[in-house]
Amino acid sequence: MVELRDDFERKFKTLRVSLINTCNLGCVYCTCGTEDLKENHILTKEKGLSADALSAIISQLHHSLQLETVRFTGGEPLLYKDLIKIIRSVKQLGIDDLKITTNGLLLENIAGDLAKAGIKSMNVSLDAIDEDIFFKVSRRSGIHRILKGIDKAIESGIDVKLNSVVMKGLNESQILPLLDFAFKRNLKIRFLEIMAMGHLFGEADKHFFSQDEILAVINSQHQFQKLSRTSSSTANYWQTIEGKVFGIVANESEPFCGDCNRLRLDSLGNIYGCLSSNFPIAVTNIETEDELANKLQIAMWQKQSLKFTGSNLSMLNIGG
Numbered sequence: 001m002v003e004l005r006d007d008f009e010r011k012f013k014t015l016r017v018s019l020i021n022t023c024n025l026g027c028v029y030c031t032c033g034t035e036d037l038k039e040n041h042i043l044t045k046e047k048g049l050s051a052d053a054l055s056a057i058i059s060q061l062h063h064s065l066q067l068e069t070v071r072f073t074g075g076e077p078l079l080y081k082d083l084i085k086i087i088r089s090v091k092q093l094g095i096d097d098l099k100i101t102t103n104g105l106l107l108e109n110i111a112g113d114l115a116k117a118g119i120k121s122m123n124v125s126l127d128a129i130d131e132d133i134f135f136k137v138s139r140r141s142g143i144h145r146i147l148k149g150i151d152k153a154i155e156s157g158i159d160v161k162l163n164s165v166v167m168k169g170l171n172e173s174q175i176l177p178l179l180d181f182a183f184k185r186n187l188k189i190r191f192l193e194i195m196a197m198g199h200l201f202g203e204a205d206k207h208f209f210s211q212d213e214i215l216a217v218i219n220s221q222h223q224f225q226k227l228s229r230t231s232s233s234t235a236n237y238w239q240t241i242e243g244k245v246f247g248i249v250a251n252e253s254e255p256f257c258g259d260c261n262r263l264r265l266d267s268l269g270n271i272y273g274c275l276s277s278n279f280p281i282a283v284t285n286i287e288t289e290d291e292l293a294n295k296l297q298i299a300m301w302q303k304q305s306l307k308f309t310g311s312n313l314s315m316l317n318i319g320g
């Protein structure tokens, strides 16, 4: 086991695994939707690792770090052929807190199997309730399928949360409808400030909609008070006077790097200590514990001290 901590006492306890670097949506903040994506934003068509190969890496990481949580993400994790197999094998390692982040498009038919395999909690990314606005953000239709998928996941006993990226001029009109949708189903919802990643690196400002602006919109309909933040949480939370909870992931306005406990593994077998790093550290073919310990130390050095600075690596690759 590696007792790895940095100067801020940060440890790696949560692993985010990007199972696949392709997606069935083309969200405007994740992909620029043109061919230059490949050259400029390090999107690779290289084939990802099999479930056995990824599980072997996760097992080595768990042995060294005593991981507490694994979140499967992507790209779109529901497109990964051996999704149920890899969830089962990670559960067999003794890691019980298994989560997934999905766009929900393929969720309806697989929700029950995800629950049976060990998924306890799920983030569904949903940036609009209105079909036209959903199309503008994601460049695809199919919102009714996502809504059915959410209902199926809830029925299957999975704790579902919604994540909505808010972009100025695109979907800020959806904040209240999304909140209403979540409150009616008793779901937690988090609004995300846009992050300067991938093709938005250096250009996120034009779509930036801040935590304060989001709160002002919500305040036009609801009264609320702030809840205290739990350690390593990515979101700030508020509770309305009716007892409903919503959150904001304020990467820019209120960065939360100071107690980040996340390590990322991409679909090709590289680890990253920080979303702001685009320097992949290969952990395929590791033979000794010392070798892995050295690589984990490098990943720890990638962590930013105070603030997310962004990188030209899209979330499609590094995993959201």
Ligand code: SAM
Binding pocket: 023, 029, 030, 073, 074, 075, 076, 077, 101, 102, 103, 123, 124, 125, 163, 164, 165, 192, 193, 194, 195, 196, 197, 200, 315, 316, 319, 320
């Ligand atoms: N395909 C899955 C999904 O849509 O949830 C998982 C991967 S996706 C990259 C994970 C999360 O990253 C989504 O909630 C998405 O909204 C968020 N995301 C991607 N790029 C972002 C950006 N530039 N700023 C803020 N959030 C972003």
